[in-house]
Amino acid sequence: MRSPFAVAALGLALALTAGCGVDTASPARAAARFHTAVAAHQEAAACALLTPTTAEKLPDPDETCAQALAALKLGPGGRVTGVEVWGDDAVVRMAGDTVFLHRFSGGWRVTAAGCEPRRDLPYDCEVED
Template sequence: MRLPLIVLASALAVTGCAPDTGSPARAAERFHAALSAGQTQAACAMLAPESAEELPDPGQSCADALRELRFGPGGRVTEVSVWGEDAQVRLAGDTLFLHRFGDGWRIRAAGCTPVRDLPYDCEVED
């Protein structure tokens, strides 16, 4: 299991921290891969600007704030719904909401769990 994590970390380093220009599912997978690899700075770069600004407490960096949160394990994509410029990606262990910006898909909310008769409760949201 260690070799795939090393390969994944190398892939993240090569691809950089840019938003994903492909699909919302790929963006969600990359976000969780960065979290799993401990690359919270890279994960912050994948957030929508509003989400990245709202996340940290005063005097705290986005990367430090992400380290303190509890996210589901991510896992494989189980469902993708796209409505114009917005999307919901359900992974085996998390639900994320994304928005397509000019430079690609960015995470607006992550670590989301459904709440009966209410919207999702998310660890990260704008």
Template sequence: MMRRLPVHLAVAVSLAAVCGCSTPSERRDAATAAARHYAQAVRAGDWAMACAALAPTSREELEQAGKSSCPDALGQEELPDAGEARHTDVHGNQARVVFAQDTVFLARFPSGWKVTAAGCHEQAGDEPYQCEIKGR
């Protein structure tokens, strides 16, 4: 005997598959994983892998400022060893992952989460974060 899903459940499942919807915890886990991937590449000095984790505007800004390819420019930056991830905040398609010695900002693209800013340190008062790597 074949069981049938109620129509509203079948439609919801179909829409979730089409829109790529995810739960808040899935978005948080994916953003954390992307930030960790970037941090591990930096720790290992794998600048090509770290560059692949950057958002397009962040990569372009780094190349223009360093007047060289992304891996060469990134290798010249004094980026901290991020340490352990402490917590992740996700707001829509934006995320912030706070590590022990770094804060990384990300945005969600069709290809997944990409780093928009890194090497960030919180400033006093209401001042924005100061970041070594950032996009426009």
């Protein structure tokens, strides 16, 4: 049998965290939609899921975002293995990629994809702002 103090402490902890749930499904869905569009060779749709800054920086001056994305040959994202959200930013770890996102009023947009960790250095990303 648990002590009344332990039960009260557990109840208080549950009450304090009840309204503080973090939405991890939305960034995971956005990352999956991005990779689904890339895999289906729907690069224009994938570009629409990038942040405006990322979509502008991706292409060279003589190409479109879709052309630049197609040339990168991003690998499959795969299943989601982890999601971290902090404020309006998130990272979605997938079996084949790490995707960084930012939340806008219209939803989550990709800021970086095709990312691989590098020991003590920042991620190396194929697509980034």
